[in-house]
Structures are given as C-alpha cells and as structure tokens.
Amino acid sequence: MARSKIKQNSGVGMATSRRVTLNPKVARRSFLKLSVATAALTGVAMTTKMTTKVQAAGKKVPYAGSKIVRTICTYCAVGCGVEAEVHNGVWVRQEIASDHPVSNGAHCCKGAGAIDMVTSPKRLKNPMKKVGGKWTNISWDQAIKEIGDKLLSIRENDGPDALHFNGSAKVSTEMAYQHRKFAAFWGTNNVDHQARI
Amino acid sequence: MTNSLNDMRHAKSLIFIGSNAPEAHPVSMQHILHAKEKNNAPIIVVDPRRTKLAAKASDYVRIRPGTDAAFMMGLVHVIIKNGWEDKEFIRTRVAGFEEMAKVAETYTPEEVENITGIPVEQTLRVAKTLAKNRPTSLTWCMGGTQHSIGSSITRSFCILQLVLGNMGKSGGGTNIFRGHDNVQGSTDMCILSHSLPAYYGLSDGAWKHWCRVWGVEYEWMVGRFKEKKWMNKKGFTLSRWYEGVLQTEKIHQYTPIKAMIQWGCGSNSNSQYARVKQAYDKLDLLVVVDPFPTMTAAACESDNIYLLPSSSQYETSGSVTSTSRQIQWRQKVVDPIHNCKDDYQIMELLVKKLGFADEFYKNIKQVPEDITLELGRGSLTIGYNGQTPERIKKHMENWHTFDIDDLQAKGGPCDGEYYGLPWPCWTEDHPGTPILYDVSKPVAKGGLPFRNRFGVEKTYDASGRSEDLLAAEGVYNPGSEVEGGYPEFKDVVPGTNWKTDLSQKTIKEAIAKGMAPFGNARARCVVWNFPDQVPIHREPLHSPRPDLIAKYPTYKDQQDHFRVDTRFESEQDPELVKEFPFVLTTGRMVEHMGAGAETRSNQYLAELQPEMYAEVNPRLANDLGVRDGEMIWISSPEGSKIKVKAFLTERVDTKTIFLPYHFAGILQGKSYVENYPEGTAPFVSGESGNTVTNYGYDIITQIQATKDGLCKVAKA
Numbered sequence: 014m015a016r017s018k019i020k021q022n023s024g025v026g027m028a029t030s031r032r033v034t035l036n037p038k039v040a041r042r043s044f045l046k047l048s049v050a051t052a053a054l055t056g057v058a059m060t061t062k063m064t065t066k067v068q069a070a071g072k073k074v075p076y077a078g079s080k081i082v083r084t085i086c087t088y089c090a091v092g093c094g095v096e097a098e099v100h101n102g103v104w105v106r107q108e109i110a111s112d113h114p115v116s117n118g119a120h121c122c123k124g125a126g127a128i129d130m131v132t133s134p135k136r137l138k139n140p141m142k143k144v145g146g147k148w149t150n151i152s153w154d155q156a157i158k159e160i161g162d163k164l165l166s167i168r169e170n171d172g173p174d175a176l177h178f179n180g181s182a183k184v185s186t187e188m189a190y191q192h193r194k195f196a197a198f199w200g201t202n203n204v205d206h207q208a209r210i
Numbered sequence: 211m212t213n214s215l216n217d218m219r220h221a222k223s224l225i226f227i228g229s230n231a232p233e234a235h236p237v238s239m240q241h242i243l244h245a246k247e248k249n250n251a252p253i254i255v256v257d258p259r260r261t262k263l264a265a266k267a268s269d270y271v272r273i274r275p276g277t278d279a280a281f282m283m284g285l286v287h288v289i290i291k292n293g294w295e296d297k298e299f300i301r302t303r304v305a306g307f308e309e310m311a312k313v314a315e316t317y318t319p320e321e322v323e324n325i326t327g328i329p330v331e332q333t334l335r336v337a338k339t340l341a342k343n344r345p346t347s348l349t350w351c352m353g354g355t356q357h358s359i360g361s362s363i364t365r366s367f368c369i370l371q372l373v374l375g376n377m378g379k380s381g382g383g384t385n386i387f388r389g390h391d392n393v394q395g396s397t398d399m400c401i402l403s404h405s406l407p408a409y410y411g412l413s414d415g416a417w418k419h420w421c422r423v424w425g426v427e428y429e430w431m432v433g434r435f436k437e438k439k440w441m442n443k444k445g446f447t448l449s450r451w452y453e454g455v456l457q458t459e460k461i462h463q464y465t466p467i468k469a470m471i472q473w474g475c476g477s478n479s480n481s482q483y484a485r486v487k488q489a490y491d492k493l494d495l496l497v498v499v500d501p502f503p504t505m506t507a508a509a510c511e512s513d514n515i516y517l518l519p520s521s522s523q524y525e526t527s528g529s530v531t532s533t534s535r536q537i538q539w540r541q542k543v544v545d546p547i548h549n550c551k552d553d554y555q556i557m558e559l560l561v562k563k564l565g566f567a568d569e570f571y572k573n574i575k576q577v578p579e580d581i582t583l584e585l586g587r588g589s590l591t592i593g594y595n596g597q598t599p600e601r602i603k604k605h606m607e608n609w610h611t612f613d614i615d616d617l618q619a620k621g622g623p624c625d626g627e628y629y630g631l632p633w634p635c636w637t638e639d640h641p642g643t644p645i646l647y648d649v650s651k652p653v654a655k656g657g658l659p660f661r662n663r664f665g666v667e668k669t670y671d672a673s674g675r676s677e678d679l680l681a682a683e684g685v686y687n688p689g690s691e692v693e694g695g696y697p698e699f700k701d702v703v704p705g706t707n708w709k710t711d712l713s714q715k716t717i718k719e720a721i722a723k724g725m726a727p728f729g730n731a732r733a734r735c736v737v738w739n740f741p742d743q744v745p746i747h748r749e750p751l752h753s754p755r756p757d758l759i760a761k762y763p764t765y766k767d768q769q770d771h772f773r774v775d776t777r778f779e780s781e782q783d784p785e786l787v788k789e790f791p792f793v794l795t796t797g798r799m800v801e802h803m804g805a806g807a808e809t810r811s812n813q814y815l816a817e818l819q820p821e822m823y824a825e826v827n828p829r830l831a832n833d834l835g836v837r838d839g840e841m842i843w844i845s846s847p848e849g850s851k852i853k854v855k856a857f858l859t860e861r862v863d864t865k866t867i868f869l870p871y872h873f874a875g876i877l878q879g880k881s882y883v884e885n886y887p888e889g890t891a892p893f894v895s896g897e898s899g900n901t902v903t904n905y906g907y908d909i910i911t912q913i914q915a916t917k918d919g920l921c922k923v924a925k926a
Contacts, residue, residue, distance in 0.1 A: 082541050082542075082543045083541060083606055083607075083609075084524060084540050084541045084542075084543055085391070085530055085538045085539075085540040086391065087391050087522065087523045087524065087540075087808075088391055088803050088808075088809075089234065089235055089389065089390070089391055089533075089803065090235070090387065090388035090389060090390060090391055090392070090393055090394060090532055090533035091215060091235050091236075091237045091238050091532065091533060092391070092530065092532030092533070092534070092536060092538055092630075093237050094609060097524070097543040099543060099544060102544055102545060103544065104524070104543050104544050110609065112609040112610040113609050114216070114609055114612035114613070114614055114617055114629045115214075115215055115216060115237075115532070115534070115536070115617075115629070116237050117240060117614060119236075119237045119240055120237065121236035121237055121800060122236075122800060122801055122814070122815065122818060123800070123801065123802075123803060123809060123812075123815060124237070125814075126812050126814040126815055127524070129811075129812040129813060129814060129815075130501070130522040130523075130524055130808060130812070131522055131524055131525065131543070131544060131547060133502075133811045133812055133813070134889065135502060135811035135889070135890050135891070135892055135893070136501055136502060136519070136522075136547070136548060136550070136811070136890070137500070137501060137502060137503055137517055137519035137548070137550070137887070137890060138519060138548035138549055138550075139519060139548070139549045140516070140517065140518050140519060140549070141516070141517040141887055142513075142515070142516045142517075143510075143512075143513045143514075143515050144513060145513065146511075146513065148517075148887040148888065153549070153551065153559065156516055156518060157559045157560065157563050158563070159516070160495070160497055160516055160560070160563075161560065161563030161564055163469070163494070163495045164469060164495065164564060165564065165565075167468050167469050167494065167495065171465040171466075171468055172436045172464060172465050173434065173435060173436060173440075174436060174440060174445075174463050174464065174465055174467075175465045175466070175467060175468040175469060176467070176468075176469045176470070176471065177445075177446055177451045177454065177467045177469070177470050177471075178470075178471045178473070179448055179451065179470065179471065179472045179473065179475045180396065180401035180473055180474070180475070181396065181401070181473050181474025181475050182389070182390035182391075182392055182393035182395075182396040182397070182401075182474075183390050183391060183392065183474045183475075183523065183804075184392065184396070184473075184474050184523065184528075184553050185392065185395070185523065185526070185527070185528025185529060185530060185540065185553070185578060186392060186395035186396070186398070186399060186528060186529045186530060186531055186537070186582075186585065187528040187529065187554075187577075187578040187581035187582055187585065188528060188553045188554065188557070188578075189392065189395055189396035189399040189401055190399040190407055190581060190584075190585040191553075191554075191557050191581065192396075192399075192401045192473065193399055193400055193401045193402075193406065193407050194407075194424070194570065195557065195560075195561065195570075196401075197406065197420070197431070197434075198431075198434060198561075198566050198569065198570055199434065199564070199566075200434035200435040200436070200440075201435070201440070201445060202403050202404075202412060202440070202441070202443065202444060202445030203403060203445035203446045203451070203454070203467065203773075204401060204402070204403055204445060205401065205402055205403045205445070205446070205447045205448040205449075205451065206396055206401040206402070206448060206475060207389070207390060207393060207396075207448065207475060207479065207804070208393050208396060208397040208401070208402065209402065209403075209447050209448040209449055209911070209912065209913060210356070210448055210449055210479060210480065210481075210913055210914050210916075
C-alpha cells in the first residue's frame with residue numbers, strides 16, 4: 014500500500030500524534046535505521062534507496078536532557094530489550110538494546126516500531142459508551158459508576174456467575190494476578206484468557 | 211520452555227513442529243541459526259505449510275494437519291526398533307515406558323505414511339537424524355496444540371524427548387515458544403477457569419491457601435459465591451464463553467452469562483467468530499478495557515458497550531515472564547497519554563466501586579511492587595518467591611554482565627545468577643533454574659530432578675505391571691542427602707507441605723539438604739487421568755480422510771465440559787468432506803500480532819502488511835479457475851464465510867488453505883469499519899480468518915481446534 018494512502022486514512026489522528034512525538038519523522042527515520050540492522054532476520058526487503066536515506070540521517074544526537082529508559086518489548090514472549098529515549102516526558106526515539114542477553118541488539122519489524130504503541134493516533138482517548146448507536150465520550154466517574162451499578166445489579170438478580178471476565182496475556186504479571194484475584198473476590202470461576210487458545 | 215532460547219545455541223539438532231519462529235518469534239532465530247552454523251545442527255521442520263522456518267530446514271516434513279501424534283509415535287517406533295532409545299535415562303528417570311512402547315508398536319512407518327502423508331523414508335531419516343545428533347531441542351507452538359487431540363499431541367512430543375534422553379540437558383528440552391509477551395506470566399497466574407494462581411487448582415485446599423495469602427477469611431470467600439460448589443467447579447473458557455450467552459447448546463450453570471469484561475484481549479482470535487459477534491449483541495453489559503477499541507467495539511451493535519482506555523504497557527510498570535521463564539521488569543517509559551489510565555488504576559476504581567477494596571488491597575500499599583511480593587508469597591509451586599522486585603530490577607541494570615551462551619552473570623552485582631531468575635527461584639539467594647529437570651547441578655545452584663506429583667507407585671491398567679514412580683538409585687542432584695528418588699516434602703511445619711507452608715521453612719530445609727522441595731521422581735509416559743493414557747492418533751473432528759475415521763475415531767461427546775456440552779463423536783461426519791473438501795489451517799505473519807488491534811494500528815506495520823489473504827496452491831487455483839489476486843469465498847461447515855484475496859503459492863499443498871488470523875473489521879463480506887469510534891479504526895482491516903475456523907475443542911483443555919478444520923472455496 015502506498016504511504017500516501019495511509020496518511021489519508023489517518024488524517025483525523027495526526028494532530029494527536031504530533032502531540033506525543035516531537036516529530037513523527039524522527040521516529041520514522043529511527044525505524045528505518047533499526048530495520049536495516051534487522052532486515053536479515055525479519056525478511057523485510059530494504060531497498061538501496063532506503064538505506065541511503067538512513068545514512069543521510071547521520072549519527073543521531075540525543076535530545077538535550079533526555080534520558081534512556083530500559084524496558085521490554087510488548088509484542089511476543091521472546092522478551093527483547095528496548096531502550097527508549099524520553100525527553101520532557103515524551104518518548105521521542107527508540108534504540109536497540111545491544112547489551113540485552115537474549116535479543117542481543119536485534120529487533121523484528123514489530124519491536125522496531127514499539128514506539129508506535131504510544132504514538133499511534135488510533136489509540137482510545139476517552140472512556141466511551143454507545144448511546145442510540147452513537148459513540149459518546151463520558152468521564153471516568155460516569156463510566157465506573159454506570160458499569161459498577163450494572164454489575165452489582167446483575168450480581169444481585171442473576172448471581173456472580175452471570176459475569177465472564179476475559180483477562181489478558183498482554184498485561185504485567187502483577188496485573189494478570191489481579192485479574193484472577195478479581196474473579197475470585199467477585200465470586201466466580203468464569204475467568205479465562207488467551208493462554209486457553 | 212524447559213530450557214531457554216539462548217540454550218538452543220547448544221543443540222546438536224532441532225525439530226520444530228507447528229512452530230514458525232521467523233514469523234512468530236523472529237529474534238529467537240539468532241540462537242537457532244547459531245546452532246545450525248556453529249554446531250552444524252540439522253533443523254527439521256514439521257508443518258503442513260512450507261514456512262519461512264522451513265526455508266532454513268535441512269529436512270522439511272510436510273504433514274497433514276492434526277496428525278502430529280501419529281508421526282511422533284512413529285518416530286518413537288523406529289527409535290525403539292533400532293535400539294536408539296536412551297536406555298539408562300529410561301531405566302532411571304522414566305515411568306510407563308513399556309506400556310507406551312506397546313502402543314508405539316502399531317505406528318509403523320507405513321501406517322504413519324497412511325495417516326500423516328509423510329513418506330516412510332522420511333520418517334526413517336528423521337528418526338536417524340535425531341538419534342545421531344543428540345541432544346535435540348524440540349519446539350512446538352499453537353500448530354501442536356489447537357486440535358481436538360492437542361493434549362495428546364503435546365504429550366507425544368514430550369515422550370519423544372524422554373525416549374531420546376533429551377530432558378534436563380543443555381541443548382535439549384521441550385521448548386514451547388509462547389505467544390504473547392507475557393502469556394507465560396499470565397498462565398502462571400492462572401487467569402484460567404480451572405485454577406487459582408500458580409496451578410493450585412480449585413480444591414478447598416487451594417482456596418484456603420490463597421485466602422491465607424490474601425489475608426481474608428475462607429468463609430468470607432465462600433460467601434462471595436452463589437454456593438460453595440461453584441468455587442470448585444471449572445468455569446466457562448475463553449474458547450466457548452459465548453455459549454453461556456447464546457444458550458443454543460446446553461449450559462451447566464444456574465444463570466446465562468449476561469455481562470462480560472474483556473480486558474486486553476482481541477476478540478477475533480476466537481474461532482467461530484460470527485457466533486462471538488452474536489453473543490456481544492445479546493449481552494446486557496460489555497466492557498472493553500484496552501488501549502485500542504479492538505474488533506469488539508466494531509462488532510457489537512447494541513448499546514450495552516463501554517470502552518475504557520487503558521494505557522499501553524509502556525505507560526505503566528511491572529514484571530513480565532518471557533518464554534524462557536525469565537522475569538524481567540518492564541519499566542514505565544512515559545505517563546499514560548490522553549485520558550487513559552493504567553491497568554492498576556482502572557482495577558482499583560472498579561474494585562472500590564464494587565465494594566471489596568479493603569479485602570482486595572489488604573497487603574497492597576505500593577503498586578506494583580507489593581503485588582509482586584504477594585503473588586510470590588503464594589506461588590510456591592512454581593518458585594515465584596525468590597524474584598523480588600529489587601532483584602529483577604538489578605538484572606535489568608546489568609544486562610551486559612550476563613553471558614549469552616549460558617545466561618549466567620559472570621562477575622558484577624548479579625554474579626552467578628541466571629538472567630531473569632528463571633522460575634523456580636526457590637529463595638531470595640537462589641540463582642534461578644535455567645534448565646528444568648537438570649540433575650547435573652545442585653538444587654541450590656539451579657538444578658532439579660523430575661517432580662513427584664502422582665504418588666510413589668502405580669499399577670498400570672493396560673499391563674497390570676506395578677512400577678516405582680520415584681527416580682532410581684543413583685539419580686540425584688550433587689549434594690543431595692538422598693542418593694536416589696524421594697517423595698515431595700511435607701510436615702516440616704505440621705499440617706503443611708512445600709506448596710502450602712507460607713513460612714517457606716519447608717522449601718529452605720529441602721534446599722539445605724541439597725534436595726528439591728517437590729521430590730525426585732520419574733517422568734510419566736502414561737497419564738492415567740487422561741482419556742488416552744498413552745497418546746494415540748484420532749482423526750480431526752472434521753476429517754478429510756473418512757476412511758480413517760472408523761480406525762481412529764474421536765472421543766465420546768462430553769457433557770458439562772467447562773459448563774457447556776461439547777460434541778465430539780456426533781460432530782465427526784464422514785460425509786462432510788464431500789461438501790467441504792479442503793483442510794483449513796491458520797497462522798501468524800511477522801508484521802502482525804494476535805488479533806492485530808495493535809499492529810494494524812501501527813503505521814509502519816500496516817504499511818508492510820496491509821491486506822488479508824488466503825494461501826492457495828496454484829494447481830488448486832487453476833482447477834478452481836481462480837487467478838492470483840482474485841477474490842474468493844471460503845465457507846465453513848458452520849455456515850459462515852469470508853471473502854478474501856487468493857495468494858497463489860506452493861507454501862501450501864493442493865488440499866490445504868492457509869489463512870493468517872490477524873485481520874478484523876470485515877465480517878462475512880460486510881465492512882464494520884464505520885462502527886469504530888471516530889478516528890480509531892485501524893489503518894488496515896480485513897476478514898478475520900477465525901470467522902471460518904471450525905467447531906472443535908481439545909478434550910482436556912478445550913483449546914479451539916483452528917488448525918485442522920475443513921472448508922470449501924469458490925470464486926467470488
């Protein structure tokens with residue numbers, strides 16, 4: 014698909030994107046640079062032209078006052094290291110983790126674009142509910158009140174097993190533990206997650 | 211994984227079955243290819259599809275989907291016939307070998323060819339390759355599990371490794387590559403309808419254990435349930451929760467399901483997705499907690515739905531467990547963006563509103579570290595107690611001190627520890643267990659025997675033979691007080707065992723004696739609590755080989771299988787293949803992840819892989835009159851269909867259709883893209899492969915059988 018087509022599709026969200034990345038093009042260049050390093054692994058074909066473009070970007074200089082945060086990629090269970098450059102509370106660039114004992118400086122195409130998990134314009138921005146078939150923004154207070162009242166009423170009328178809780182393999186272990194604990198404290202074993210499938 | 215990705219560097223041969231690492235686990239390839247280049251290790255890839263991994267194979271074995279157990283038993287047959295089994299390992303550390311070998315006798319290479327389509331010569335060649343190049347590392351993924359006999363297939367993999375003596379050895383092992391980034395951690399925490407955290411199950415003893423950990427009265431917990439019996443009964447699973455809503459199949463609980471919370475779970479990874487969508491519309495309440503709206507927001511067309519924007523995992527912190535059982539600390543990069551909240555905050559709001567916050571947060575002041583400590587105190591079965599937040603964070607700061615070949619820190623602040631303190635990590639001084647069941651190291655230094663879990667003696671139903679289930683004399687970890695097998699530790703603190711003694715004195719005493727808290731036993735080839743005590747082949751529910759159904763029929767129908775009736779025998783119709791002649795199988799692509807809500811919302815990845823397709827063999831396409839790039843309808847026996855682009859390739863054979871399952875947004879030819887909240891529809895959408903994956907579930911786990919269904923194909 015042509016790049017221009019994607020930009021058209023994402024027109025609504027680009028303003029948001031700019032708010033969180035100082036310059037989306039920087040992220041793009043960083044992605045290309047990483048992609049070259051990992052092209053052999055991922056099978057992503059890189060043209061000579063693209064490679065030249067990366068070299069033209071030159072050696073990057075850290076943003077003044079930025080810090081590097083070591084974290085772990087959120088895609089697959091290999092558990093690759095990611096080094097995130099954070100400037101004024103904004104994730105501006107990512108770098109491979111050459112010291113990481115498992116990923117050893119490698120990334121796949123997904124990990125190389127990890128930053129987009131935060132910068133994607135497609136993220137949900139507010140709590141929402143559907144009213145008359147239309148999506149409507151609501152406050153957190155309203156959302157929790159309405160959801161909570163409804164859950165308590167279902168619990169009262171139908172019993173705790175009228176709820177099914179589908180938890181996640183994409184949260185921290187602490188949160189996964191709380192998913193299971195929540196079901197127990199609510200009073201049901203109707204709880205499951207992606208490991209089942 | 212019993213071993214680790216890095217440890218695969220030491221393999222002398224590797225076999226992958228239903229695993230496509232370059233697409234699903236790309237970065238693991240550097241370790242796999244290291245073994246190939248450095249050790250000249252042959253790579254055997256068993257898959258219905260000539261995958262990217264198959265391109266790196268020294269021997270590619272094309273197998274008919276769902277027949278893996280027959281191939282494994284065939285390899286075992288050839289190995290035993292040639293005397294290539296590891297006789298000493300079997301004599302001292304394996305149980306039920308004779309009974310298993312008796313079953314393997316029937317899986318001759320000729321019969322294996324009949325069932326699997328693998329030529330006799332290739333079965334013989336693979337068996338010889340494995341026998342002559344030990345240790346072998348064996349890997350499987352969902353290609354091995356998502357079958358109605360998935361639990362037998364995975365056991366047959368383990369049996370092959372036991373017969374070859376490849377367990378507990380560097381370069382060997384059963385190395386299941388887990389999918390999602392923290393699916394190992396979330397499985398260990400048992401967000402599962404059949405167990406409390408750390409595989410304690412649902413018995414009264416399990417509930418009492420966790421109530422002690424949580425600091426709540428057991429009686430209070432009983433009062434939270436409708437009646438006590440519902441505490442001990444397995445709940446609905448992710449595979450079939452929607453049957454609890456739709457009630458077209460008989461359910462076994464006092465109420466239908468009326469509300470659903472879906473927290474970080476893309477719904478289009480469910481098979482029979484059209485039915486999932488119907489259930490969404492019927493629910494009284496549907497709450498989606500996710501950084502992205504997911505297909506659920508578009509598929510659900512009634513007003514019952516709420517979307518709560520959780521932050522991504524880069525906007526919060528906590529531990530994650532990799533496929534190698536390594537625990538890493540995922541540090542927060544930035545604060546939650548937009549009006550998102552992190553998972554812990556959302557959970558706290560809900561729990562407070564629902565009125566059990568005092569009990570829920572009794573031990574939790576500092577989030578998430580106090581949760582790490584609480585879950586560790588309770589998860590003694592799998593040794594999550596030694597990995598304190600401080601230790602995990604120290605590993606993150608000292609990546610460079612760990613050796614890439616054995617993952618042990620050489621000097622520095624983590625000297626002698628294994629990276630990520632792989633579980634079990636029995637105490638706060640323990641270095642982690644890099645290879646499970648390795649008797650060459652002391653337990654205190656990361657060694658372990660096989661666990662004693664199923665008694666100390668067994669008389670087999672099939673043979674009438676009795677066998678000691680503990681390891682033989684002479685098998686023990688260096689420094690062990692007992693120089694042979696021993697049962698699990700109990701009554702060190704009266705009335706408790708190593709799993710329930712919260713003081714952890716039992717565990718410490720065992721380690722001080724040089725012994726494993728869980729005993730020293732044999733690995734079982736016979737699982738007497740399963741319907742098939744030894745793995746055998748059974749035809750897929752929807753079989754393309756009606757001639758084999760009589761000889762290899764599926765199971766009896768199951769009543770109350772995770773609270774819903776599940777069909778086996780009555781679903782296996784030999785006539786079905788006449789109308790649905792092609793085998794349907796699914797898999798991943800490197801650019802996307804799971805249900806794709808994240809990756810299709812990622813501008814780079816959407817550009818790299820923008821379109822749903824079906825892989826069709828050119829010969830089949832020509833017979834059907836379909837040209838490359840033309841649209842086709844694929845229909846399932848359940849009556850659902852998808853319209854996708856035909857991608858002509860010899861990766862698949864003429865009888866098989868392959869679908870990637872990451873796409874969503876289009877359902878049975880109809881676009882739902884307009885249903886997303888404004889501006890949040892992913893960059894790319896497509897039909898969900900799972901709309902046409904068939905009915906069918908594993909007999910034990912109820913995992914959905916997405917890899918061996920049937921379909922028909924027509925030009926659109």
